[in-house]
Amino acid sequence: ILREKGADALSLRAIAADVGVSHMAPYAHFKNKKELMQNIAADGFNELAERMEANSQSITNARQLVLVYGATYIDFAINNPQLYRLMLGQVETFGRRKQNTEAGIQKPSVSNELEECFNRPFVLLRSAFAKGNDNREEVAAHALGAWSTVHGMAALIIEGHISIPEDTSTEEFLIKTASYARF
Numbered sequence: 001i002l003r004e005k006g007a008d009a010l011s012l013r014a015i016a017a018d019v020g021v022s023h024m025a026p027y028a029h030f031k032n033k034k035e036l037m038q039n040i041a042a043d044g045f046n047e048l049a050e051r052m053e054a055n056s057q058s059i060t061n062a063r064q065l066v067l068v069y070g071a072t073y074i075d076f077a078i079n080n081p082q083l084y085r086l087m088l089g090q091v092e093t094f095g096r097r098k099q100n101t102e103a104g105i106q107k108p109s110v111s112n113e114l115e116e117c118f119n120r121p122f123v124l125l126r127s128a129f130a131k132g133n134d135n136r137e138e139v140a141a142h143a144l145g146a147w148s149t150v151h152g153m154a155a156l157i158i159e160g161h162i163s164i165p166e167d168t169s170t171e172e173f174l175i176k177t178a179s180y181a182r183f
Contacts, residue, residue: 002040002082012036037086038110042117044087048076049120062131069125070150070178071170077154078170084158087118088151122147149178 001010001018011033012026030036056068077084110118126143133139153174156162164173 002086003080006082007037007086010037010040035111038114040083041087042111042114044080044083045114045117045120048073048087049117049124051076052121052124062128062133065128065131066125066146067171067174069121069128070146070174073121073150074154074157074170074174077158081158084154088155146178150174153177 001014012030013023015026015036016023026036030039052069052072055072056065059065059068122143125147126139129139129142129146133142153162157164164170168176
């Protein structure tokens with residue numbers, strides 16, 4: 001349902017109808033739509049982290065590792081645009097936002113599981129930048145910059161604002177477009 005019709009069409013009732021069970025059956029697994037959406041998003045982050053790990057098994061070079069992680073992130077978003085939008089909160093499905101008074105920003109109220117899963121891909125990226133660099137602030141800044149870059153690219157690509165040329169791999173595209181970055 002998410003892939004074909006988007007998050008707006010996804011509901012516990014729609015899932016029940018799709019699989020041919022009572023409209024109350026999904027409530028045995030999820031207490032509400034918010035919990036359903038958070039579970040789907042958590043699974044998405046786990047799948048992304050698993051793909052990042054699988055695509056980098058034989059890589060030891062930090063620069064190549066960062067590149068593979070970035071390309072995997074972008075490819076995941078391209079191949080799963082509705083799930084990607086849900087994961088990154090571009091679809092408001094997690095309920096009320098709570099105010100983070102320290103930073104002055106609003107952050108969705110999410111389950112501990114979703115928070116943990118959300119961090120998995122970033123932890124992998126940060127550990128790649130940490131290979132051979134003991135400066136924690138520098139590592140965190142580089143990882144945040146790289147993550148922001150691939151997130152922005154992925155969002156622009158799936159929304160149709162930019163595209164990767166047909167004869168160019170995602171890794172090649174990243175190298176060309178992020179050549180300003182020194183890591």
